[in-house]
Amino acid sequence: MIELFHQQPPSLGNQYTDDRVLRSFLRRALPRDVLAQVEPDLTTMGELAGGELYRLHLADRLNEPVLTQWDAWGERIDHIEVSPLWKRAARLAAEYGLVALPYERTYGVFSRIVQFALVYLFHPSTDVYTCPLAMSDGAARTLVEAGDATLIDRALPRLISRDPDRCWTSGQWMTELPGGSDVSRTETIARPGFDGVWRLFGRKWFTSATTGQMALALARPDGNPPGSRGLALFYIELRDDEGRLQGIRVNRLKDKLGTRKVPTAELSLEGTPARLVGAPNGGVRAIVPMLQVTRIWNSVSAASFMRRGIALARDYARRRVAFDAPLNRQPLHTETLATLQAEFEGAFHLSFLTAGLLGAEETGVADERQRHLLRVLTSITKLTTGRQAVDVMSEVIEAFGGAGYVEDTGLPTLLRDAHVLPIWEGTTNVLALDTLRALAQPGTWEAILSLADELMAGVNDASLARASVHARTALDHARRWFGEARDRARLERGARRLALTIGRSLELALLISHATWSLTEEHDGRTRAAALRFARTPIDLIDDDDCDDTALADDMPM
Structure with a gap:
């Protein structure tokens, strides 16, 4: 009897202990005592990323968010059910302090490096749950920079909580149909009420992570001039004490190329109660800290995706035999993988340089040169690594041949999800x-x-x-x-x-x-x-x- 051929799929080990680039960088970047403190969490996160979370990621492939607009008795509820992996990821993110770390400042100027090392391990196995985490981190920093004591007391402890049952995530509601990156064309209007509460009216065409407890949104106070100078930033809590949406209608979930596990929605704001953050004409200036943070999350995620794709391709090359030899013994294939590895390593170091600059700025130790670098490299790093991620992931798919084109291998998801990186938070x-x-x-x-x-x-x-x-x-x-x-x-x-x-x-x-x-x-x-x-x-x-x-x-x- 002829034994049929069986191709072994690629597998992953501990994504921290197997990552030469990350471990080498941290040995250089962190003091020995800090590395000794954080290495147990990094090792555990690496085991989760290559084990439980990766298996759940593959098993959860066909699950996507589901919007239920009406209950059985005709009440409008606009409930969004997320995937099982997202629910698991939410608890782990809180417990490991993926948003909390830079605000706790346990590791001083190195807190951002520690945070993003954990994020880098966590990201590719959690179906872009890093999206709400990035916006929550950006919201926390925005509120801190704005200095509104009431909002800081109300929201910050929840955004940075390590208790999964208390922790909040934040949305970021900027994009409208007339203008994507051009927020100056925002049509949402803010009107002050007799009770002193602002109310928002308009349509937000593209809102990510609509399952959060709060959001920061741009709107134009009634009577303000057109253009970006007439915009203000507002704080919103999505639901009242009884769990009902406050003047918010979820029109639909977006049917996207990638990041399909992210519940991106189109919303109508129908008198949504809101609180002004900062000046009534300073909205664009107020969101700068948010964009700075979320763009660095984007850059680290790009490096993380590249690392994951290469890790899978490298393992597969050991297992796949073609033309009488494993792929990892064939010069042209190894040449291709080596080039991808070099691209990834460049992206990794640029991303973590920028993360370190953010940490220096936040802890008050940045000098003038570092402040200049943070300002310019936030954009340069994001655009450079975003383009690299798409190119590298395209090559990764090709490295698997036809298997890379088959959905139930889970590989095409990597390429589709990478395509958001050059787009989100600025093309x-x-x-x-x-x-x-x-x-x-x-x-x-x-x-x-x-x-x-x-x-x-x-x-x-x-x-x-x-x-x-x-x-x-x-x-x-x-x-x-x-x-x-x-x-x-x-x-x-x-x-x-x-x-x-x-x-x-x-x-x-x-x-x-x-x-x-x-x-x-x-x-x-x-x-x-x-x-x-x-x-x-x-x-x-x-x-x-x-x-x-x-x-x-x-x-x-x-």
Whole structure:
């Protein structure tokens, strides 16, 4: 009897102990006593991420949020039931302090690094439950920055609670049909009532994590001028003491390409009670802390997705035999995986650099250079890593051949979910334009160049030294182009290439820096290999020959 072939699926081990990049980074970034304190939680989260949560993620594949608008007796309830994995993830997120850590400040300036290390492990096995966590973290920081004692006393302890039965999550209601990233076109109106409570009227076209207990929303106070200067930020509690929605109708759940477990809804606000956060014309300014936080969550999630895809592809390459040899013994396949690994490592280090800058800012130890870097790198890191994640995950799917295209392997979900990363919290183009504004501030370019020089100082490996010249030359070219591009249209046409050049140059500089440390302290040459491979990819994307061929965008008949 002929035995039929059986292909073993890829499997995961402990996602902390198996992650050389994370463990090496934390050995360098954290004091020994801090690492010793947090390593048990990291190890347990790594076991959950590669074990229970990953198995539940696969088993939960077909479960999606369900909206029930009416109960059996004709009452409007607008109840959203989330998946079993999301319910498990919610409890774990609270217990491990995934939002609480930076506000508890147990680890001082390192609290953000510890937080995002746990988030990085947690994210890819929990069907993007990081979405409500990111918005809750952003809401907490926004309320702290706004300084409203009543709201801080009311909401902050719940947002950062480690008790799953007490912990709140927050929504973020900005997007409306007339304008996505262009919030200046917001149509929601806020009217003050005789009882001193504001009430909101309008339609929010795209609201993520609608199952939270609170939300922060933009609206235009009645009588305020049009445009972004007429907007205000409002705090909303979704339900009253009896659990009924307060002037909120859930019109429908969005049918999305990816992040299908996230209950993204279209809402109508019909006199929703709200409290003003900050000035009645300072809404856009008030959401800056929120966007800063959520964009860093996005960047860390991008690195996390890349790591997960590569881990699965690497394990599969050991198990899959083709043309008489395992894939991990075939030069072209290993060449492909090595390139993906280098992209991931660059994204990882850039994301955690930005996370560390946020921690320094929040704990009051950031110097002027770090503040400049946080302002510009929040956008650059998010746009760079978001683009990398989509490209890497596309290659990961291809690394599985036909199996990568089959839904019940769970692999296509990774690619679909990665596609949200360049879109949510500002598309690549929107953030590239934001980068132009940040670079125009005095001191920003000096901060970027001095950081690069600091990272690449002390390189004593000849190949790494040549790669250092490559990174610095690309940054010099970017600065020169920015200074010479006086025409605004030319600047905007090249903004994406400019931002990506800075992002990829700094990723290379970070890889060189960590490789130099790792060679000395760990006697490990793998980061060096990643740095040299990354140096052979496109780093300088600036185009000096600015051809205004934008007529191709319309491509109308002549």
